[in-house]
Amino acid sequence: MTQHDLKTGRPWSRGTSALLAVVLVLGAGTAGYFTWRAMQPAAVARSGPPKVPVSVTNAVRKDVPIYLTGLGTVQATFTVGIHSQVDGKLESVFFKEGQHVKKDEVLAKIDPRLFQAALDQAKAKKAQDAASLISLQKDLERFRTLGSKGFETQQNLDQQQAKVDSMKATIQADEAQIETAQTQLDYTDIKAPSDGRMGMRMVDPGNIVRASDAGMMATLVQAQPALGTFTLPAQTLDQVREAMKRGAVEAVAYDRDNRNVLSVGTLQNIDNQIDQATASYKLKASFPNTDEKLWPGEFINVRIQIETRPQAVVVPNTAVQRGPKGQFVWALTDKNTAVSKPIQTGPTTGDITIVESGVSAGDRVITGGQYKLRANSPVSISDKAQTADNSES
Structure with a gap:
């Protein structure tokens, strides 16, 4: 049957008829797509939100040594310029x-x-x-x-x-x-x-x-034992003084990257004043340096142990998060959903942090994959998430 244009009464050509068919097909496809999209929220609502893969560990109690670390330099016990007399x-x-x-x-x-x-x-x-x-x-x-x-x-x-x-x-x-x-x-x-x-x-x-020459013939240094002079923030002064009252304070010298132990010695003394410009004070430690790993003038990190916290609640550093209201951790409920818990933290030692309030021993805390979490998000425990999170850090 031949179709006619309603305005002119003339019959349509074959090209016009094909174009009309394409338009009708596209319109039907578009309507079907939007109908499918409208049905998706209902399907998601029926199946629930996807589970977030995370890494989990338990908060535990343990005796934790508390350390202070300061940047310093190595000094020789004696440095003498050799002159003619x-x-x-x-x-x-x-x-x-x-x-x-x-x-x-x-x-x-x-x-x-x-x-x-x-x-x-x-x-x-x-x-x-x-x-x-x-x-x-x-x-x-x-x-x-x-x-x-x-x-x-x-x-x-x-x-x-x-x-x-x-x-x-x-x-x-x-x-x-x-x-x-x-x-x-x-x-x-x-x-x-x-x-x-x-x-x-x-x-x-x-x-x-000549005896009056300003220049030296050579320099003689005695670096066995060696001295390490370093600084700490002024607010730690009382802690260090109390530690010295209890007995000898061990000092450990690390390299500039704070990775390798160079020597182990003892804290010798504390400077008699605080530098007001930097709000810090100087300390001096002595190291045997029998293997000469400490070289005069070298930059080192000196770590001293000031106390041991008995049976403190600790979590990995990766579990501690910081938000607008302060520090918190993501913890798991019995239903394996994530909830945030505000915490008060104490000192950090190595890869663990002391938690003074907000978390109890045995609580499951999330150590990896937190960036995808929302309140009450369901989770699945995955070691892969921990590895990925560590690689980003």
Whole structure:
């Protein structure tokens, strides 16, 4: 049957008829799609919301050591600049850069000839004056003999006694001069003031060195034991002082990344004032450093244990969340639905956090997959969710 246009009364062409059929099919498809979408909420409502995969663990009670960690630097027990104490030509250098040396070991030598000559001269002067003293003492004995017989005046006797006393004083001055010359000669051997390791050599043999030189010939450091100077926030001062009153406080030195233990020692002392600019104070710990893992000038993290909390309720750090109203954890109900619980936390040690209120031992808390949770969301326990959550962090 041929269809006609209602306005013109003319019959439709085949193309017009095909176009009309396509429009009718598209309209029917669109209506079916929207009808299907309208039915979906009802289907979801009947089946319930999907379960969220999460990782779960139990809150437990345990004895928890409480640590404080501060950033610091390694210092040598002694740091000594090696200088010459006399003027002269540097004749020899006996140490090697980086060498371990013992106290009083000869490190270098200044040309000693002038100082040896000065010592010999002082000794000769003393011998000369000692001979003069003997002569004066003999004269004094003669004056005394003549005076006892009335052949010499008391005035001449007193003058001779003064000459003897004066010569004795001269000999004492000679002895002091000898000691000074001997000391100067000894200074031509530059010795190590303590055990330690030598640094870079700054002066080569053949150069003239002087006691007034500002520059050093080398630096000697003793890093066994080594010292670690670090800082802590001012609000921890009372805790540290109380810990020191109870006994020795262990100090552990970690590397800059706070991963590897370098040395274990003890806390030595606390600075006598707080830095108001940074609201912190300095502490010093001593480490044996027998293996020399601590190097002077190196940055380290120093951890000290100030107390142990007995039977504290703890949860993994990954369970603790922060929201607009403070910290909270997602916990599981008996029906395996998630509920948020506000908590008050204490110190964090390693990968666990002490919970002071809000969670009890045995409560199941969610440690992974929290980003998909809503109040009363049903969950399914999955180790995969824990792994994925950790990889993001």
